Amino acid sequence: MLLSPTLQKILCKKSIHKYYFKEWSSHLFDRLRVQFGGKCVVCGQLWELEFAHVKPTGLNGDGRGRKERYYDIKNHPDCYALMCTKDHKEFDKISQELKAEWLTKNAKFLQKI
């Protein structure tokens, strides 16, 4: 089915916005990664890095957007640590009350922000 010209216009604007938002947010996330030391706090890996929740910030579960996530990390840097996907997966298996202890033992690249 063909879309009406109006709908085409709306969809087009939306995808343009989506594209620029993606560009913009990946730039912001790059800056955050640099701020966080640019490497996995556990093994020092420089690629496939993610922000792991060290302390709860209230931003959890599905449906959290990229923008919300960005501001949450920026506003609560002490609640996050940069980790490679492998270590992040391991870290998420640890119960909340043992996370701090685990980090003290394993995060040799952890720096205060």
Ligand SMILES: [Zn+2]
């Ligand atoms: Zn790692």
